[in-house]
Amino acid sequence: MTAHTITVAGVAVDTRHWIGGERVASTETFTNASPIDSSVLGEISRGTATEAAAAVAAARDAFPAWAATARAERARILSAIADGVEKRIEELAIVETMDNGALLRSHRRGVMPRVAHNFRFFADWLLKLDHEDFETRGHTNHVSWDPAGPCVLITPWNAPLMLATWKVAPALAAGDTVVLKPAEWSPLTASLLADIAAEAGLPAGVLNVVQGYGSEIGDALTSHPDVRRISFTGSVPTARRIAASAAENLTPLSLELGGKSPLLVFADADLDLAVDLAVEQYDNAGQVCLAATRLLVEESIAEEFTRRFAEKATALVQGDPRDETTDIGPNIHPRQLEKIDGFVQRALAAGARAIMGGHPNQGQYYAPTLLTYVAQDSEIVQEEVFGPVLTLQTFTSEEEAVRLANDTRFGLAATVATGDRERAERVTAGLVAGTVWVNCFFVRDLQAPFGGSRQSGVGREGGTWSFDFYCDLKNTVTAPNGWNNHG
CATH class of the missing domain: 3.40.605.10 (Aldehyde Dehydrogenase; Chain A, domain 1)
Structure with missing residues (x-):
């Protein structure tokens, strides 16, 4: 030494x-x-x-x-x-x-x-x-x-x-x-x-x-x-x-x-798979540039999706990352934790509702958070938080889903959950993103091109x-x- x-x-x-x-x-x-x-x-x-x-x-x-x-x-x-x-x-x-x-x-x-x-x-x-x-x-x-x-x-x-x-x-x-x-x-x-x-x-x-x-x-x-x-x-x-x-x-x-990637969940999707994909966005305490932090869910299934999501996400174990049973560890730095909480508190003050989370836990740990009643032009929807914070919005048509998905200055990635192959082809063709996953997430091959569109x-x-x-x-x-x- x-x-x-x-x-x-x-x-x-x-x-x-x-x-x-x-x-x-x-x-x-x-x-x-x-x-x-x-x-x-x-x-x-x-x-x-x-x-x-x-x-x-x-x-x-x-x-x-x-x-x-x-x-x-x-x-x-x-x-x-x-x-x-x-x-x-x-x-x-x-x-x-x-x-x-x-x-x-x-x-x-x-x-x-x-x-x-x-x-x-x-x-x-x-x-x-x-x-x-x-x-x-x-x-x-x-x-x-x-x-x-x-x-x-x-x-x-x-x-x-x-x-x-x-x-x-x-x-x-x-x-x-x-x-x-x-x-x-x-x-x-x-x-x-x-x-x-x-x-x-x-x-x-x-x-x-x-x-x-x-x-x-x-x-x-x-x-x-x-x-x-x-x-x-x-x-x-x-x-x-x-x-x-x-x-x-x-x-x-x-x-x-950065990214502000969407996860589009259509009514014909395997709902259990869609929920699993959404919960996966809390990986690495939300500190993933590719994370689909904007959940866009077809209105007809939104209530059931939200119920299943909250049930699965609240079962995640947050704690010491050295423990094999831990699912979510800490955020990297006190400044990052403060930044995350600032986004959330401003969103709540503007009328968002926390289905779960919405607050720090002890130390540098932030509770996994899901916010609803968020406006498309709001800060929480438009800006990258880089923490365990997701938003949920609904849509009623394929066209609206694509419009909402593309309506940010970013274009790094997108995830689509659907049981209809033709819909998947139409939607992915319309999405502005460097990478699109269909009924999966974070599958990366080093042969593939990687990067972002727009300001991503x-x-x-x-x-x-x-x-x-x-x-x-x-x-x-x-x-x-x-x-x-x-x-």
């Missing part, structure tokens, strides 16, 4: 940055506390423009050699990182639970295995990435994906490691180098990822991790002239600042932003779309003759 190492649930975590293959401390720190019980986990190095510049320089210097590394070797190292994650799933799971409050059982069984899969998938996809040559008047067109350069990846706190590696893995596979800036509310597993990557043989400077507040380090990263790509997951206001910062250098952006984002990542973003696409056109040698 060193002065810069903390122990979280028995796991040693280095609190310094990872820059150029070395641990680097800052003169200032910030306090990292667990949302479970507000206990202090440790003091984390607080980066500034100095660390940002050093990390970008390390990524810039490491780029030529990494970009020139054969695809097979890059894929081998990414697979070795996946192996390292799998060996440490239990450690990663408990550290992330302590750091962001999500369920330990989910981290063990789903999230951390997905982290490993992110690396393995993009390693495999790299090896088959190809575009068939085509001819133009006898000339051959050959499309290639060239590494772009250093990337800045800024990731959120609600699923820290999974969402970080969703960006890190394709960027590294593409031959880019990375500066990862994790959210200051949940930075610990990013530090462990740096250790795992180094142990897997990733060369120094190819992956760098800098910690700190966006207001202090973010602009220095996103405005740096040596940065070739920026990928960000987070809020719309922060995205605007990043886009303005990147504009000076015309740095390409991929932005996965810019661009798509996943499968070849990730390589399209993290690479410079080149088309080489070759004449059919003119060679001096004819071998």
